[in-house]
Amino acid sequence: MTHHGGVNEGTRQAEPKRRGRRAGGEDTKAALLAAAREVFVERGYEGATVRSIAARAGVDPAMVNHWFGGKEGLFVKAVLQLPIDPDTLVERLLDGPPEQLGERIVRNFIGVWDATGGGQFAALVRSVTAHEQVAGALHEFIVRTVLHRVVATVTNDRPELRATLAASQIVGMGMVRYVLAFEPLASTDVDTMVKAVAPNLQRYLTGDIG
Amino acid sequence: MTHHGGVNEGTRQAEPKRRGRRAGGEDTKAALLAAAREVFVERGYEGATVRSIAARAGVDPAMVNHWFGGKEGLFVKAVLQLPIDPDTLVERLLDGPPEQLGERIVRNFIGVWDATGGGQFAALVRSVTAHEQVAGALHEFIVRTVLHRVVATVTNDRPELRATLAASQIVGMGMVRYVLAFEPLASTDVDTMVKAVAPNLQRYLTGDIG
DNA sequence: ACTTTATTTCAGCGCGCGTTGAAAAAAGGG
DNA sequence: CCCTTTTTTCAACGCGCGCTGAAATAAAGT
Numbered sequence: 001m002t003h004h005g006g007v008n009e010g011t012r013q014a015e016p017k018r019r020g021r022r023a024g025g026e027d028t029k030a031a032l033l034a035a036a037r038e039v040f041v042e043r044g045y046e047g048a049t050v051r052s053i054a055a056r057a058g059v060d061p062a063m064v065n066h067w068f069g070g071k072e073g074l075f076v077k078a079v080l081q082l083p084i085d086p087d088t089l090v091e092r093l094l095d096g097p098p099e100q101l102g103e104r105i106v107r108n109f110i111g112v113w114d115a116t117g118g119g120q121f122a123a124l125v126r127s128v129t130a131h132e133q134v135a136g137a138l139h140e141f142i143v144r145t146v147l148h149r150v151v152a153t154v155t156n157d158r159p160e161l162r163a164t165l166a167a168s169q170i171v172g173m174g175m176v177r178y179v180l181a182f183e184p185l186a187s188t189d190v191d192t193m194v195k196a197v198a199p200n201l202q203r204y205l206t207g208d209i210g
Numbered sequence: 211m212t213h214h215g216g217v218n219e220g221t222r223q224a225e226p227k228r229r230g231r232r233a234g235g236e237d238t239k240a241a242l243l244a245a246a247r248e249v250f251v252e253r254g255y256e257g258a259t260v261r262s263i264a265a266r267a268g269v270d271p272a273m274v275n276h277w278f279g280g281k282e283g284l285f286v287k288a289v290l291q292l293p294i295d296p297d298t299l300v301e302r303l304l305d306g307p308p309e310q311l312g313e314r315i316v317r318n319f320i321g322v323w324d325a326t327g328g329g330q331f332a333a334l335v336r337s338v339t340a341h342e343q344v345a346g347a348l349h350e351f352i353v354r355t356v357l358h359r360v361v362a363t364v365t366n367d368r369p370e371l372r373a374t375l376a377a378s379q380i381v382g383m384g385m386v387r388y389v390l391a392f393e394p395l396a397s398t399d400v401d402t403m404v405k406a407v408a409p410n411l412q413r414y415l416t417g418d419i420g
Numbered sequence: 421a422c423t424t425t426a427t428t429t430c431a432g433c434g435c436g437c438g439t440t441g442a443a444a445a446a447a448g449g450g
Numbered sequence: 451c452c453c454t455t456t457t458t459t460c461a462a463c464g465c466g467c468g469c470t471g472a473a474a475t476a477a478a479g480t
Contacts, residue, residue, distance in 0.1 A: 161406070165395060196414070
């Protein structure tokens with residue numbers, strides 16, 4: 001992996017990497033973003049090094065500074081970017097009968113995060129340590145801009161508590177499915193998950209919670 | 211959420227530090243463990259530095275190597291140690307009518323982790339990145355040695371799925387309460403939590419999950 | 421073809437990390 | 451009291467980190 005050494009003598013025939021602009025079609029920025037998502041997921045913010053990300057992208061570490069202003073900027077662009085627009089999500093969740101809200105939430109949640117391979121969710125969670133803003137972002141997204149608005153349309157009985165209760169089930173599902181990967185839940189298909197989880201979610205949203 | 215718990219040795223005076231053995235009564239090992247728990251919780255494994263832990267304990271960084279053989283050893287002793295014996299827990303959970311299993315689980319879970327200030331749970335979760343063994347330990351503890359055995363006493367309908375579903379609700383509750391600290395759930399009293407969560411847990415354990 | 425601009429590589433700086441080994445100071449036994 | 455053992459501090463090592471500035475090269479503009 002790490003071949004370094006200033007040996008000038010011997011059988012060194014491999015010519016040094018060419019400098020200058022890349023051939024057209026190669027996208028350094030995109031390669032860095034993809035590699036960053038992978039490495040941040042695998043190793044967390046502190047554990048992921050700029051050098052390792054650049055290496056996976058097949059690119060010089062200095063590119064991170066050139067394109068993203070540093071590790072922090074790359075992190076924000078790569079991980080903190082949500083895979084779906086909140087307004088679109090709320091709209092989709094409210095499109096249908098209120099008594100199937102739980103089902104739509106489970107379906108959309110799994111649909112969205114499964115599409116990213118779960119990596120983005122894991123990255124968010126694993127980054128909570130490194131950046132307080134991540135916990136804030138999760139709260140802002142999951143609770144305030146989505147669940148709160150959804151809950152408000154179906155009841156006005158302790159909407160904040162109901163929203164966080166629902167969040168606990170959703171986050172828990174994400175943790176077990178994407179971060180901890182407990183089987184069999186991690187591999188269970190969407191329909192089975194819906195049948196199992198949606199009723200509980202529905203109860204948090206509209207049922208009797210004491 | 212500036213939660214300062216535990217040892218109050220933080221304000222060590224800038225006296226001319228003398229060498230050699232400490233005066234009797236001071237326990238360097240315990241101070242390091244307490245500080246380590248705090249810092250690992252706050253910053254994760256990679257983010258927590260040996261120097262910062264030692265500083266908080268009011269002790270020289272070299273003490274980490276002397277007493278625990280290094281950062282890794284300190285981490286294992288401080289964080290990976292579970293706050294309750296699994297067998298005791300299972301015994302307590304099974305002591306009572308099966309239809310109140312959900313309630314007993316919620317009560318014991320919150321009771322145990324609240325007692326540590328939630329710090330230990332947060333530390334476990336935040337360490338999943340750094341050490342694969344942590345995810346394994348969580349699975350071993352939550353699912354295999356506790357939930358599995360408990361579920362097996364009440365049903366033989368897909369016990370593994372039921373156990374992981376229950377785990378998803380429990381882990382989710384822990385995440386929202388201790389790691390993400392979403393309000394109002396993070397500050398909700400045990401009885402209210404029981405009324406809200408226990409029925410859903412009960413359904414995962416003994417109810418119709420499709 | 422020549423100039424300009426955008427992109428990339430490279431060498432290396434300064435810093436903080438985990439760790440080490442020796443020396444110093446307290447405690448304990450004869 | 452001296453000698454040994456235990457505990458602690460200290461100075462410093464080697465390493466890898468994020469980041470920088472200049473040089474090199476490809477692409478684009480005229």
